[in-house]
Amino acid sequence: MSPLAALSQPSTLIVAIVEDQAAIAELLHDVLEDAGYAPVIISSSMTAVSEIAASGAQIVLLDIMMPRKNGWEVLDELRAEPVTRDLPVVLTSAVYDRIGRRPLPFGGPIRFASKPFDVTELIDTIEGFRTRQTTG
Amino acid sequence: MNPADGIVPIADVPATLTTIRLAGMIRDDSARILANWSMRIATLPVFRALPELALDELQQDMPDLLDAILEAVSVSPYELDPTPMEEAGAKADAHGLKRAASFPIDVVLTEIQALQREVRNAIWRNAQEASVSIVHELDERLNEVFELAERSAASAWVRYHQAERIATGDAA
Numbered sequence: 306m307s308p309l310a311a312l313s314q315p316s317t318l319i320v321a322i323v324e325d326q327a328a329i330a331e332l333l334h335d336v337l338e339d340a341g342y343a344p345v346i347i348s349s350s351m352t353a354v355s356e357i358a359a360s361g362a363q364i365v366l367l368d369i370m371m372p373r374k375n376g377w378e379v380l381d382e383l384r385a386e387p388v389t390r391d392l393p394v395v396l397t398s399a400v401y402d403r404i405g406r407r408p409l410p411f412g413g414p415i416r417f418a419s420k421p422f423d424v425t426e427l428i429d430t431i432e433g434f435r436t437r438q439t440t441g
Numbered sequence: 442m443n444p445a446d447g448i449v450p451i452a453d454v455p456a457t458l459t460t461i462r463l464a465g466m467i468r469d470d471s472a473r474i475l476a477n478w479s480m481r482i483a484t485l486p487v488f489r490a491l492p493e494l495a496l497d498e499l500q501q502d503m504p505d506l507l508d509a510i511l512e513a514v515s516v517s518p519y520e521l522d523p524t525p526m527e528e529a530g531a532k533a534d535a536h537g538l539k540r541a542a543s544f545p546i547d548v549v550l551t552e553i554q555a556l557q558r559e560v561r562n563a564i565w566r567n568a569q570e571a572s573v574s575i576v577h578e579l580d581e582r583l584n585e586v587f588e589l590a591e592r593s594a595a596s597a598w599v600r601y602h603q604a605e606r607i608a609t610g611d612a613a
Contacts, residue, residue, distance in 0.1 A: 331496035421481040
């Protein structure tokens with residue numbers, strides 16, 4: 306089953322949180338868990354792609370501003386791997402201007418969330434992926 | 442004046458009930474308020490520079506302070522019990538004192554102001570069924586409680602640094 310088709314299934318969605326800042330990762334984990342998702346924290350961008358693939362994640366929250374390897378580089382790697390190419394991704398960044406000024410690689414759908422975002426709106430964004438898939 | 446004398450403030454009972462109900466709805470929204478506050482504060486440069494900082498260290502006394510503030514805001518204006526306000530002031534004082542060891546005063550003030558912003562967002566988010574005058578009344582009470590919280594936290598921060606200067610013999 307493709308990652309997009311899996312979104313329309315009623316099972317608990319696995320959401321990978323790729324975030325280097327511990328407090329934000331923990332916060333997103335708690336919020337997503339309370340909302341009924343199965344969140345997985347990935348704190349190192351260096352191993353993010355292999356960890357995302359191993360976790361069985363169906364959606365990825367990807368921080369852009371990370372040390373050593375930034376979110377754009379991780380996104381390029383995700384899109385280069387057949388297993389993760391079609392995964393829906395929410396790109397998050399505290400620096401608004403750096404979002405949307407870069408050509409996006411081909412692959413699964415991408416949304417943006419500018420930090421600080423309202424956690425309820427983040428849930429709506431994630432649900433939007435599911436609705437989009439269900440309604441075709 | 443003793444209420445038993447039969448002289449009590451004239452209250453608009455339906456409006457007061459609506460205000461209390463709205464305050465209750467905001468209390469139900471406290472998890473979202475705290476989460477949004479945490480997200481806002483975590484993105485400040487001073488906290489971004491501390492990537493290992495855990496969520497409970499980031500929040501420190503904020504969950505308790507938020508509870509105390511919402512309790513103080515929820516109290517009817519005709520209620521004479523000063524305890525909720527005192528409690529909110531005490532929690533803000535405790536937070537300011539703990540933050541003083543590691544953070545500058547502007548961070549402490551920003552934290553309290555950001556919390557007020559999130560509570561205010563929650564008030565307006567939940568205000569659909571209330572009249573604007575009721576929201577304004579709640580908002581005024583919010584200002585009063587947060588003014589106290591900000592002053593208490595800042596005073597505690599100053600107290601800590603004054604004590605530190607005396608301890609190191611650096612006092613003027």
